[in-house]
Amino acid sequence: MFNVKRKSHMPKQAAIPAVQLKPTDLEQQIVQIQQYMSHTEDLKVQKLSLHGHLYAVMHIEALAMLETIQTNVIEPLVTANEGHLGQVLHSAEAKQSSNLVHIGQYLLDGYCLIIKEHEAAAMLLPAAQVHGRSIQEPKDEQVVKGSHDGFIEGINTNLYLLRNRLKNPDLTVKYFRLGSLTNTRVAMVFMAHIADPKLVAECEKRLNAIDLEYLNSVGNLDEMLEEHPLSPFPQTLKTERPDRAASYLLEGKIALMVDGTPSVLILPITFFSFYQSPDDYNSRWITGSFFRVIRLISFILAICLPAIYIATVSYHSEVLPIGILYSVKVSLTYVPLPPILEAFVMQTILELLKEAAIRLPAPIAQTIGIVGGLVIGTAVVEAKLVSHTMIVVIGLTAIASFVTPINEFGTSLRILGFPMMLAAACFGFFGIAIILMLIFIHLCKLETLGIPYFAPFGPFHGKENFKDVFLRLPLWMTNKSSQSPSYGLVKQTLFGRWKRP
Amino acid sequence: MNATANASITKTQLFFLIVKTQIGIGLLSLPSDIQHSAKGDSWLSVLLAGAVIQLLLLIYWRLLKKFQGANLSQIIVSLLGRYAGKALNLIYYVFFILIAAYASTLYVQLIRTWMLALTPGWMLFLLIIGTSLYLACDNLRVIARFFVLASMLFIVLVLISFLTFSHETHLAYVLPLGQSGISPILEGSERTFFSMLGFEVSLYFVAQVQGERSGGIGVMSLSNVFVTIFYTYFVFICQIGLSPGALTQVNEPVLYILKGLSYQLFDRIDLIFLTIWIIPMTATLVCYLAIAGKSLTVKQPSYRKLVVFSAITVFACGWILSAQENLDVFSKWLEYSYLIMIAAVPLLLLLTSFLVKPNKKVEAT
Incomplete structure (x- = not known):
């Protein structure tokens, strides 16, 4: 199922020989640590002489907060009477270690290190300074109604956001350190009694098997975890919304967080999850269902519309009645390109415009809008390079692909549009049917972590599971999710709601 | 994806597997085929064929019940022993391949007549068989998943067929009942019967249904009833929509009655209907490839290789067949010998099973 390079994986730390801090002269101890930290100059050392003993306080300037060191380390040391280091220095999360590797690790996490001469055990006190972005609404997942908070780059803040939503003892966090060079903190979050234990074990196994030098984002993690790298469909969902992540956790899914990335990776995910948005649940069910249906129509439009147009004008123009046929064909008369090229050109121009506008500052991006809208849109048609209908078709397709609540999925759809157009240009409707069939077969074949991608269509679970797929039926009609078969699905109706008169 | 060769399916999935295999290319030309003999009573013929199939299904069920959890190829091996059993399974394999090749030949001919007159035949073969192969080489559960999904299209097909009622319909064409006599x-x-072939897949698929076996015959009968009604309905609308004379003239009356319909937004409903019909037609091929694979092997890796090999064979056979001037002789021969394979042989096997004490250990070939 998943290519694991190393069959039995050892924890990364165990592979490195443990170097002990020698209980020698203070100077030598300092040199030993400096050597381990590659003589970096932002490793600050302060020597203290108290009660006839020599102490050294070390910290990395950029990571530690001076005030904390002053109040939590220097002052207790100076004011205290003679005693063991551990008795003098108190702090939550204080550590004691003589292992250089551990010491280095904690220094890099912003801890402050206190060593006493002729003692091997060094004290480590947390003094990290945190500079996080404030919690903002994510740019690419905005909602009309609902909460407007979003994950940020710090893993602790993100966990806070989740914990704050799910005040439940079942919420479990497991930490990993991935990336042999970056040592990035990764958190795996799941609900203990809701998530399938087999799923959690499998996910853990895969995480442990990852052998990467640097882990920059959840995107890297996604690539290392996914089962079907050749599939055009994303098999995990990346979200920056805590409400979204929390609701997936309640469905028994696993969330992976990477320190330094505001996105959270949700897996295993199903096809229909990409068409759900928090908005659906925050408005009334009729409105929610209406938008759900619109989005699913957009899926078909985004992959088929240009193909249907191409097939119609190049093979099956008899499908159109004479009135429509006339206006379509007239606009095609002076166009020198065949429909397939026309579509490819327009689709490429569209992608170019999108790529150009996406990273530009807003004032310049407006110019792109004018260039795109006026020059490309109007001038191209007036110059008889592309037909009117094609502009309409490509415009509709682009809009349909932007409808998906998760942007990444919309991009996959536009990519799928290209083989579709080619098939339509070669084999007309027959080609469209064949490619559509291939796409749906592929969707049926996909499985992530043993869960069919196209569930609930995959294994037909009865109509209960369809209450939140095409429509969003009222909450009191849907079921409480639970993965354990003995527990079954529990209906939320009757007692969860006041009784209708 | 290891050890999933015998992945179980649910009863609902079994239903759709059988239904999708049965409803395929045969239906499109059926009304005119029967018209030659049964005239106005064609739809009665369909009902009768459904009844005959039901009898066959009962035989199948007795056989499958006797050997719980085994499919036809395993039953054969345990009844006839290793070598004779394998030989018989090989014959089954050849027949499944031939039927698949024949179906794909008809399929390609249909596409060339109605949609793509100038596209070379091998290209169409390649597309059709390639698509089927992509699905067939996976385990049965995946196949079933796709079939259930694709079955939603039957609703669309039936909805489209309602449009034909906007034509002039003459109920008098089918009256009086029984006008043409029994024979x-x-x-x-x-x-x-020959265009409703496909129910024999139950011999292979029922073994993989999860849960208690008692409902198997219910699902098989239900699918038969569904298919019979579906066929009867289409034959019936063709009979009341087209005059008896016209019905004998056209090749694919089901498409032909849709052809005349015209609406403000689109014309030629038949093309849209045919585009959707491509999916059940391909599904039939997928099923035959799958049972061809299952008739000779049990393990998933060898099954996959065998299916790939079968697909290549079907491609070659289909190409050869499509080069023939006249397929009538071949199809007659094929149909009747296939009838022996799916009706007489299972019956004989059932009878043998009463006489022979079956070899308990079902050999995994």
């Missing part, structure tokens, strides 16, 4: 009706149901 033409029987002759007609023989034709129908």
Whole structure:
């Protein structure tokens, strides 16, 4: 199922020989640590002489907060009477270690290190300074109604956001350190009694098997975890919304967080999850269902519309009645390109415009809008390079692909549009049917972590599971999710709601 | 994806597997085929054929019940022993391949007549068989998943067929009932029987249904009832929509009655209907490839290789067949010998099973 390079994986730390801090002269101890930290100059050392003993306080300037060191380390040391280091220095999360590797690790996490001469055990006190972005609404997942908070780059803040939503003892966090060079903190979050234990074990196994030098984002993690790298469909969902992540956790899914990335990776995910948005649940069910249906129509439009147009004008123009046929064909008369090229050109121009506008500052991006809208849109048609209908078709397709609540999925759809157009240009409707069939077969074949991608269509679970797929039926009609078969699905109706008169 | 060769399916999935295999290319030309013999009573012939199939399904069920959890190829091996059993399974394999090749030949001919007159045949073969192969080489559960999904299209097809009622319909064409007498009706149901082939997949698929086995016959009968009604309905609308004379003239009356419809937004409903019909037609091929694979092997890796090999064989056979001037002789021969394979042989096996104490250990070939 998943290519694991190393069959039995050892924890990364165990592979490195443990170097002990020698209980020698203070100077030598300092040199030993400096050597381990590659003589970096932002490793600050302060020597203290108290009660006839020599102490050294070390910290990395950029990571530690001076005030904390002053109040939590220097002052207790100076004011205290003679005693063991551990008795003098108190702090939550204080550590004691003589292992250089551990010491280095904690220094890099912003801890402050206190060593006493002729003692091997060094004290480590947390003094990290945190500079996080404030919690903002994510740019690419905005909602009309609902909460407007979003994950940020710090893993602790993100966990806070989740914990704050799910005040439940079942919420479990497991930490990993991935990336042999970056040592990035990764958190795996799941609900203990809701998530399938087999799923959690499998996910853990895969995480442990990852052998990467640097882990920059959840995107890297996604690539290392996914089962079907050749599939055009994303098999995990990346979200920056805590409400979204929390609701997936309640469905028994696993969330992976990477320190330094505001996105959270949700897996295993199903096809229909990409068409759900928090908005659906925050408005009334009729409105929610209406938008759900619109989005699913957009899926078909985004992959088929240009193909249907191409097939119609190049093979099956008899499908159109004479009135429509006339206006379509007239606009095609002076166009020198065949429909397939026309579509490819327009689709490429569209992608170019999108790529150009996406990273530009807003004032310049407006110019792109004018260039795109006026020059490309109007001038191209007036110059008889592309037909009117094609502009309409490509415009509709682009809009349909932007409808998906998760942007990444919309991009996959536009990519799928290209083989579709080619098939339509070669084999007309027959080609469209064949490619559509291939796409749906592929969707049926996909499985992530043993869960069919196209569930609930995959294994037909009865109509209960369809209450939140095409429509969003009222909450009191849907079921409480639970993965354990003995527990079954529990209906939320009757007692969860006041009784209708 | 290891050890999933015998991945179980649910009863609902079994239903759709059988239904999708049965409803395929045969239906499109069926009404005109029966018209030659049964005339106005064609739809009665369809019902009769459904009844005959039901009898066969009962035989199948007795056989499958006797050997719980085994499919036909395992039953054969345990009844006839290793070598004779394998030989018989090989014959089954050849027949499944031939039927698949024949179906794909008809399929390609249909596409070339109605949609793509100038596209070379091998190209169409390649697309059709390639698509089927992509699905067939996976385990049965995946196949079933796709079939259930694709079955939603039957709703669309039936909805489209309602449009034909906007034409002039003449109920008088089918009246009086029983006008053509018993023997033409029987002759007609023989034709129908051949276009309703596909129920024999239950011999291979029922073994993989999860849960208690008792409901198996219920699912098989239900799918038969569904298919019979579906066929009868389409034959019936063709009969009341087209005059008896016209019905004998056209090749694919089901498409032909849709052809005349015209609306403000689109014309030629038949093309849209045919585009959707491509999916059940391909599904039939997928099923035959799958049972061809299952008839010779049990393990998933060898099954996959065998299916790939079968697909190549079907491609070659289909190409050879499509080069023939006249397929009538071949199809007659194929149909009747296939009838022996799916009706007489299972019956004989059932009888043998009463006489022979079956070899308990079912050999995994």
